[in-house]
Amino acid sequence: MFAFVLPVFLLAMIIETLVMRRRGFPGYDMPDALTSANLGGLSLIAGTFARVITFGLLILAQKEFEVALWPTDIAWYSLALLWALALILHDFSYYWVHRFAHEINVLWASHSIHHSSEHFNLSTALRQSSTGGLLSWIVFAPMAILGVPPIMMATVALLDSLYQYWVHTEQIKRLGWMEKVFVTPSNHRVHHSQNDYCIDKNYGGIFIIWDRMFGTFADEREDEKLIYGIRKPVRSYNPIDGNLHLYRDLFRQTAQTSGWRRKIQLWFAPPGGWSDELVEPLDKAGFDRYGRHISSAMLRYIIVQSVLMSIMLGHWLFVQADLSTPIRLGYAAAILVTGISIGSMLQGSVWSLRFEVIRLMAFMIAVAGAGFAGFGSATATVSMVAVMAGLMFCLGWILRAMRSETTTEPALEPAE
Ligand SMILES: [Zn+2]
Ligand SMILES: [Zn+2]
Known part of the structure; x- marks a missing residue:
């Protein structure tokens, strides 16, 4: 699936960039787009683990309560109707899960990452949370209880999320009657904006x-x-900050709140507070879009690492089900560390280049170890040598970059 979807998404992004350039827009903000891709990759891994539990629980519930599943060996037109019904049911549930994700603090802490980009283009669609998977499934439980077969539940969920890719663009304006029925780029732009009239709209x-x-x-x-963006901006390219910054705020607020009742209430309150007070008006003139200058040499290195990370991710998704638990977790952790390293280099953290050197050396040790285990197989040896050569090349590249780059603590410069 990943191998099929990724090229289509990439092609769409290339077309969007060409259209942007033709229309006189500057094209993608690379650090922002790479951050979205990074967050999307990590969310795919987290989602794979979460689904084993959540989807597993839904199937278990169907078995436990002996739910009669919808028939599938029926005439094609009846089956088509059932599929359409399943899609509508899923989208209805999605509306509510998405609405709760905006209106309940603990769920917003997770979903806000999707809204954290202050740009809006197809790359923004990739920006997904790594922490939301464990709570949202409850909203889909009624579908399981109604007897929607697991394969239908999984397929319509996939269709719903794939549909949402194309609506993340400024290049498609208004679409006439479609605006009334479907989620479109126009009404999803409103959903991603922090203008006063856009808050908590179009779920x-x-x-x-x-x-x-x-x-x-x-x-x-x-x-x-x-x-575009959120009222409490992340102002960081690091995926850990992106995923956890509102949780950190919640813990801090909880510590500052007295009384257990109020502490617990805080986690379920709307992000704007319990009372119906109006959302603070947005200071449009004072809005300072987050951005940071990165040298083109450094950006080239980060792009190469991002491509390598997506290859690793695709490989992991392909083989993970057949791996032993320690290898499966270790490989996932290696991708996570790569994501953190990419984010830190984009961020320009003082320790980022040293961290990258350590990451590459740790990968070399791991590959050497895995290579010894795989001796006897010619393919294993050849791929080990190739990966090792690639890692050495990257190590030489980053060591040269260390000499020429002067990294500083996030020196923020407006992106305009
Ligand atoms: Zn949202
Ligand atoms: Zn979106």
């Missing part, structure tokens, strides 16, 4: 009708420039 996945039915719809306004 739909495929259909926007749920927002129209439940009073959360807002139409894009021509006369107001959209400002």
